[in-house]
Amino acid sequence: MSSRTVFAAAHVVADPFADSTPDGPAALDWDATLAFRRHLWAQGLGVAEAMDTAQRGMGLDWNGAAELIRRSAAEAKAVGGLLACGAGTDDLTGAEHPLTAVRAAYERQLQTVEESGAQAILMASRALAAAARGPEDYEEVYGHLLRQAARPVILHWLGPMFDPALEGYWGSADLDAATETFLRVIAAHPGKVDGVKVSLLDAGREVALRRRLPEGVRCYTGDDFHYPELIEGDEEGFSHALLGVFDPLAPLAADAVRRLDTEDRTAFRAALDPTVPLARHLFRAPTRYYKTGVVLLAWLAGHQDHFTMVGGLQSARSLPHLARAYELADAVGLFPDPGLAASRMRSLLALQGVPQ
Numbered sequence: 001m002s003s004r005t006v007f008a009a010a011h012v013v014a015d016p017f018a019d020s021t022p023d024g025p026a027a028l029d030w031d032a033t034l035a036f037r038r039h040l041w042a043q044g045l046g047v048a049e050a051m052d053t054a055q056r057g058m059g060l061d062w063n064g065a066a067e068l069i070r071r072s073a074a075e076a077k078a079v080g081g082l083l084a085c086g087a088g089t090d091d092l093t094g095a096e097h098p099l100t101a102v103r104a105a106y107e108r109q110l111q112t113v114e115e116s117g118a119q120a121i122l123m124a125s126r127a128l129a130a131a132a133r134g135p136e137d138y139e140e141v142y143g144h145l146l147r148q149a150a151r152p153v154i155l156h157w158l159g160p161m162f163d164p165a166l167e168g169y170w171g172s173a174d175l176d177a178a179t180e181t182f183l184r185v186i187a188a189h190p191g192k193v194d195g196v197k198v199s200l201l202d203a204g205r206e207v208a209l210r211r212r213l214p215e216g217v218r219c220y221t222g223d224d225f226h227y228p229e230l231i232e233g234d235e236e237g238f239s240h241a242l243l244g245v246f247d248p249l250a251p252l253a254a255d256a257v258r259r260l261d262t263e264d265r266t267a268f269r270a271a272l273d274p275t276v277p278l279a280r281h282l283f284r285a286p287t288r289y290y291k292t293g294v295v296l297l298a299w300l301a302g303h304q305d306h307f308t309m310v311g312g313l314q315s316a317r318s319l320p321h322l323a324r325a326y327e328l329a330d331a332v333g334l335f336p337d338p339g340l341a342a343s344r345m346r347s348l349l350a351l352q353g354v355p356q
Helices: 030-042 062-079 099-116 126-131 135-148 175-187 203-210 227-232 250-261 265-282 287-300 310-315 319-331 338-351
Strands: 006-009 046-049 083-087 119-122 153-158 193-199 218-221 240-243
Touching (some): 030 046, 046 062, 062 083, 062 099, 099 119, 099 126, 099 135, 135 153, 135 175, 153 175, 175 193, 175 203, 203 218, 203 227, 218 240, 227 265, 240 250, 250 265, 265 287, 265 319, 287 319, 287 338, 319 338
Parallel strands (some): 006 046, 083 119, 119 153, 153 193
């Protein structure tokens, strides 16, 4: 793809035979997890690794994330795949930490990502949100990290609909004020920010921010509700993409974005617009549980052999929600083998006592 840089934030595949508990370390099926990344790269997409789609902070701790980053980086080198990985502060435990500890945690994780050879995504931090007393604390911490980053990073602004602990990020619950702080951080460190990932589910706000970014700084949409219009763009620009919904939509999304390489905007929208009802269903409130639908669709599509998730998160969505996800995915032709998908969905329904 030449017209847009597109990352799919990838899920992880749990080991269903591990004797684990919801509050214990994640046990992953590494073969299946890495095979799914090869699937994404084969579509021409980049992989955004160890992000919230991988249940970061919802079952996958930093030790598991670090191993995931190292293994995915090795796979990316082997196949020539584009890879960016999340660096945060989730190795901190306990309720609150001073800013010095938050900064040190970021530094440790940034080092892990950079030593793997991947590009870093500076993730929004629950610990920083708890410790910061105002915008100046965000500017100090991010400024310190950007000055020492070995290569340009992606800044991630994740809204509270994805993680309630991030309410008031960038020092204010007023999004206009938060935006000004965000832009000051970027402007103060030219050449150190490759782009920004915006996950606020507000298309108008993203467009307004996109138009104010310094030249050369990309906007990667993280809006799983409005992605077709934001990626298509307008006369003043467009968004690249870093999306959790492109995990299940990978083949359809990749084909659609290739239409933009030939400037066929009509074909792009015709290919991608029909997927929006599915995306909106997967990401409906409480939005943070969208991962359950993503893993369901991976199982139905044949990318893994079971519907088991780290931390038992397969139980986070209702049976009617999952059934509707199947219907919407089938309607857009998402499943390589519709018969397999139907058979697996019937088995899930039967397990829950639904008459066949």
